[in-house]
Amino acid sequence: MNKVTFFVLLFLTVVNSNAQENTWTLEQCIALGLENSFEVKIKQIEIKRTQKSHNSVANNLLPTISFDANQSYNFGSTIDPSTNGRVSSNIQYDNFFLSARMNLIDFNTLATSQFTKLDIERAKVEQEILENEYKLQIAESFFTALYTQELLKIQESQIENAKSNLERIQKEENIGSKPKSDLYDMQLSLALEEKTILETKQLLQIQKRQLFQLLNADKIEIEGLILIPYFSSNSNQNSTLFSNPKVRLAKLVYELGQKRIKQQRGNNLPTLSAFYNYSTFYYRPLNQPEIMVNSFNNQLSDNKNQQVGLQLNIPIFNGFKNTRNVIALKFQNEKEEIAIKQEDLKLKQQIQLEEEKIKQIELLDTKLIAIKKLTQKTFQTSQSKFEAGKIDAIVFSSVKNQLLQSEYEVLKTNLQRQFLGVKLNLIKFNQL
Numbered sequence: 001m002n003k004v005t006f007f008v009l010l011f012l013t014v015v016n017s018n019a020q021e022n023t024w025t026l027e028q029c030i031a032l033g034l035e036n037s038f039e040v041k042i043k044q045i046e047i048k049r050t051q052k053s054h055n056s057v058a059n060n061l062l063p064t065i066s067f068d069a070n071q072s073y074n075f076g077s078t079i080d081p082s083t084n085g086r087v088s089s090n091i092q093y094d095n096f097f098l099s100a101r102m103n104l105i106d107f108n109t110l111a112t113s114q115f116t117k118l119d120i121e122r123a124k125v126e127q128e129i130l131e132n133e134y135k136l137q138i139a140e141s142f143f144t145a146l147y148t149q150e151l152l153k154i155q156e157s158q159i160e161n162a163k164s165n166l167e168r169i170q171k172e173e174n175i176g177s178k179p180k181s182d183l184y185d186m187q188l189s190l191a192l193e194e195k196t197i198l199e200t201k202q203l204l205q206i207q208k209r210q211l212f213q214l215l216n217a218d219k220i221e222i223e224g225l226i227l228i229p230y231f232s233s234n235s236n237q238n239s240t241l242f243s244n245p246k247v248r249l250a251k252l253v254y255e256l257g258q259k260r261i262k263q264q265r266g267n268n269l270p271t272l273s274a275f276y277n278y279s280t281f282y283y284r285p286l287n288q289p290e291i292m293v294n295s296f297n298n299q300l301s302d303n304k305n306q307q308v309g310l311q312l313n314i315p316i317f318n319g320f321k322n323t324r325n326v327i328a329l330k331f332q333n334e335k336e337e338i339a340i341k342q343e344d345l346k347l348k349q350q351i352q353l354e355e356e357k358i359k360q361i362e363l364l365d366t367k368l369i370a371i372k373k374l375t376q377k378t379f380q381t382s383q384s385k386f387e388a389g390k391i392d393a394i395v396f397s398s399v400k401n402q403l404l405q406s407e408y409e410v411l412k413t414n415l416q417r418q419f420l421g422v423k424l425n426l427i428k429f430n431q432l
Helices: 003-021 026-036 038-053 057-061 107-174 180-214 245-266 296-302 321-388 393-429
Strands: 064-074 077-080 085-088 091-105 271-285 305-313
Touching (some): 026 107, 038 107, 057 091, 057 107, 107 180, 107 393, 180 393, 271 296
Antiparallel strands (some): 064 091, 077 085, 091 271, 271 305
């Protein structure tokens, strides 16, 4: 391979790489948006916080151990710890306590553990809802910019015809076979088309910038950036197993409500716990050198005391407060059960509406394609008549506008159908 061939291949590789970097698909936009979204990052931290707040049943049953120590000075009449008799003296008194307690049966703790476990799932589903709504926003912004981009292509292809006709009219006017008015009409038509193209380009720049601002990607160079049309495989189109996170959230909220009721009822149920206590002390009379006491270590050993036992706590009366709270939570849980049905109905109605829109677009698309074919034939015959001088520039421009309008409408319905397909998949299955 000679140097010239090498550099040519290198140049083509660089150009192709740059071209690929300037093309963006809907999937790439969604991936970048989810990566950059501050709201999604906040939700991810919230999930981690909820996970750390959860204590399993085994964790809740682990014993709690504590160590306490205190030192006191008694002056005047006090109790001699060695005899338990009252004496008139000053004594230094040091106490040491080690205690451990473990719940063996605690229904409130069990319900709390189940509640916090469900709370983790709730946080995850809330993130899915946030991501789902964000994907819908990205898809809408993407297809808005994509329509303008494809519209610009149609306008730019049409203006080539206008330039060609203007050149021909200019030549014919110079030799006197066309009136000056036809030249003015064609110049005006071209100027209007150029103005429309400029406005479309400006609108496209704004829409691209809005799209990448939505993705929190302001540093992306939008000049020359190309959006790739989205074509869905519709692999889940016939599936009836919907996976909308809003419905799942409503069900989780209902289950959490049931766990709250169990928590509250747990306050009315007995708790059984085991405990162990170890204690010892040291004492020394102050300012009484004639009184001899055992050493610190000997006293700690001689004065030690241990206690092991079970404690049963049975609630008897709490002023009916807990019962009233349980009744209030039941009413709240009934509302949450109705909310499931409401969310499920809203989902089915939205799916029905979007599917109806797709059906109507498909019916309309067939008619629009037929109209487009007719306007193309009309334009071809009008072009021949215009060249032969049988129709003037105004009539020809009118026919051309009809063709342009039919192409707009076919493009619009095509992209609307794509967008509605994406929207329907996100609503049904939370995926493209």
